[in-house]
Amino acid sequence: MADPKETKEKYTVRRFRSVDKENPDYGQARDWLRAVGFGFHEEQRSDDLIDKILAMYQADNRELTGVYVNDEPPLHALSPGFPVATFGTLENKLNVGFGQELRTRQITAVTVRGTHRRHGILRGMMTADLADARDDGLAMAALTASEGSIYGRFGFGVATFERSIKVDTGPRFRVRHEPVGRVEIADPKVLLELAPGIFDGVHRRTPGSIVRQDSYRHHVSGAMTRDGSEDKAIKCALHYAPDGTIDGYVSYKFAGWDSKPYTVEIVDLIAATDSGYLELWQFLGSIDLVDQVSWVDAPVEDPLAWSLVDGRCVASSDYRDMLWLRVLDVPAALSARRYGTDGRLVLKIRDALGFADGTWELASDGSVVTVRDASGGSQDVRPDLSMDVTDLGSVYLGAVSPVTLASAGRIREHTPGATVTAQHMFAVERPAHCLTHF
Numbered sequence: 068m069a070d071p072k073e074t075k076e077k078y079t080v081r082r083f084r085s086v087d088k089e090n091p092d093y094g095q096a097r098d099w100l101r102a103v104g105f106g107f108h109e110e111q112r113s114d115d116l117i118d119k120i121l122a123m124y125q126a127d128n129r130e131l132t133g134v135y136v137n138d139e140p141p142l143h144a145l146s147p148g149f150p151v152a153t154f155g156t157l158e159n160k161l162n163v164g165f166g167q168e169l170r171t172r173q174i175t176a177v178t179v180r181g182t183h184r185r186h187g188i189l190r191g192m193m194t195a196d197l198a199d200a201r202d203d204g205l206a207m208a209a210l211t212a213s214e215g216s217i218y219g220r221f222g223f224g225v226a227t228f229e230r231s232i233k234v235d236t237g238p239r240f241r242v243r244h245e246p247v248g249r250v251e252i253a254d255p256k257v258l259l260e261l262a263p264g265i266f267d268g269v270h271r272r273t274p275g276s277i278v279r280q281d282s283y284r285h286h287v288s289g290a291m292t293r294d295g296s297e298d299k300a301i302k303c304a305l306h307y308a309p310d311g312t313i314d315g316y317v318s319y320k321f322a323g324w325d326s327k328p329y330t331v332e333i334v335d336l337i338a339a340t341d342s343g344y345l346e347l348w349q350f351l352g353s354i355d356l357v358d359q360v361s362w363v364d365a366p367v368e369d370p371l372a373w374s375l376v377d378g379r380c381v382a383s384s385d386y387r388d389m390l391w392l393r394v395l396d397v398p399a400a401l402s403a404r405r406y407g408t409d410g411r412l413v414l415k416i417r418d419a420l421g422f423a424d425g426t427w428e429l430a431s432d433g434s435v436v437t438v439r440d441a442s443g444g445s446q447d448v449r450p451d452l453s454m455d456v457t458d459l460g461s462v463y464l465g466a467v468s469p470v471t472l473a474s475a476g477r478i479r480e481h482t483p484g485a486t487v488t489a490q491h492m493f494a495v496e497r498p499a500h501c502l503t504h505f
C-alpha cells in the first residue's frame with residue numbers, strides 16, 4: 068500500500084470527489100460515507116442525510132479516498148464496493164499570525180475497518196497523501212486526532228488546545244465592560260447566510276484559525292443536526308457593532324428543565340472584536356431562569372475570566388489538544404509567517420518521512436523573512452536548535468513553548484538562549500486558537 072493510485076495484490080485504492088444522485092459515481096461516494104459512519108460507530112445514515120452530506124462535501128471540494136478489497140468477500144459479508152478504509156482531504160487557509168495565511172491540506176475521516184487494521188493501510192494512505200500535498204505545492208497539513216498516539220509518527224505535532232467551561236451566571240456574574248454595540252435576538256436560520264461572513268472576520272484576527280467547512284452554517288443555524296433533522300431547540304443572538312455591522316453571534320440551546328442547574332449550552336460563539344465577545348457574554352449572563360452557561364469547545368486563553376469581577380465563575384475542565392500541524396515544506400512554511408521579534412536561528416529538523424529533513428536558517432528582519440537551506444555546502448553551519456518535525460509543528464503557531472519542549476527533552480539547544488529566542492520569534496499577536504473542528 069505505498070501509493071493510493073497503485074493497485075496491489077490485496078487492495079485497490081480509488082480517489083474521487085463527492086457527486087450528486089444523478090451522477091453514475093454516486094454509489095461510490097454514498098458507500099464511502101457509510102464506511103466513515105461505520106468507522107466512527109455512528110448509526111446508519113438515511114439516504115436523505117447522505118445526500119445532504121455529499122452536497123456539503125461538494126461545496127467543500129473534498130477529495131475522498133477509499134481502499135477496496137480485490138478478493139470477492141465470502142457470502143453475506145459486505146460487498147467489495149464498500150471500502151475497508153477511508154481518508155478525506157480538503158484544502159483551506161490557516162491563519163499563521165500577523166495577518167498571514169497559509170494554504171493547508173486538512174485530513175479527516177480516517178478509518179480502517181477492524182478486520183483490516185494494522186496491515187499498514189493508514190500508513191499507506193497517509194504517506195501517499197502527504198507526498199501528493201507536497202507535490203501540489205502545499206507546505207502544511209493539519210488534522211484533529213481521535214487518539215494522541217497515532218499521528219506523531221507521521222510528523223504531526225500538537226499546535227493548539229481547547230477546553231470545556233461551565234460559567235456560573237448567577238448573581239456573582241458581572242462583566243466589567245461598558246457596551247459599545249448591541250445584542251439582538253434573531254431567527255437562527257439567518258446564520259445560514261450570515262455565519263460564513265462573520266466567521267471570516269474572526270478568522271482574520273485569530274492565529275490558528277482554519278476557514279470553516281460548509282457544514283458549520285447548517286449546524287450552528289439549527290438547519291441540520293448530525294442526524295440530518297432540523298434542530299428546533301437552537302436560538303441565536305447577533306452582535307451589532309456601533310456602525311450596525313454584524314460582527315459576532317452566539318447560537319445556543321437550553322438544556323431542559325430536567326437538567327439542574329438550569330443550563331444554556333453554547334453551540335457556537337464567535338466575535339470579530341473584543342467588545343463584541345464580552346457583550347455576547349453579557350447577553351448570555353442575562354438570560355432569565357438560567358443558572359449556568361456551558362461551552363464544550365472554549366478557548367484556553369479566554370478574556371472572559373479576566374473581565375469578570377469574580378473570575379472563579381468560570382470552571383474549566385477537559386483541557387485537550389485540538390489542531391495538529393505537519394510541516395511539509397520548511398522554507399515555504401517558515402517564510403509564510405511574520406515573527407514576534409527579529410532574530411536568526413539555525414534549525415536542524417529530523418523528519419522520518421523526509422519532507423522537512425535538513426538544516427535551515429531562519430532570519431527575520433523587520434517584515435523581511437528569509438529561509439535558506441543551511442545543510443551541506445562549503446559552510447559548516449552549526450544548528451542553534453535541533454528538533455523533530457513534530458516539534459516544529461507544535462511551536463509554529465506560538466501556542467507551545469520551545470523552552471517547554473526543551474525541558475521535555477524533545478528540542479535540543481546547542482546555542483545557549485536559542486530556545487528563548489525561538490519562543491520570542493514564534494510568538495503571535497493573539498493567542499492561537501482553532502475554532503474549526505473537521
Ligand SMILES: CC(=O)SCCNC(=O)CCNC(=O)[C@H](O)C(C)(C)COP(=O)(O)OP(=O)(O)OC[C@H]1O[C@@H](n2cnc3c(N)ncnc32)[C@H](O)[C@@H]1OP(=O)(O)O
Nearest residue numbers: 175176177178179184185186187188189190210212213216
Ligand atoms: C484525522 C482523523 O480522522 S482521526 C480518526 C482516526 N480514526 C479512528 O480513530 C477510527 C478507528 N481507528 C481506525 O480506523 C484505525 O485503527 C486507524 C485508522 C487509527 C489505524 O489504521 P491501521 O490501518 O490499522 O494503521 P496502520 O496499520 O497503517 O498503522 C500505522 C502505524 O500506526 C500505529 N497505530 C495505528 N493505530 C494506532 C493507534 N490507535 N494507537 C497507536 N498506534 C497506532 C501502528 O502500530 C503503526 O505503527 P508503525 O507503522 O510505526 O509500526
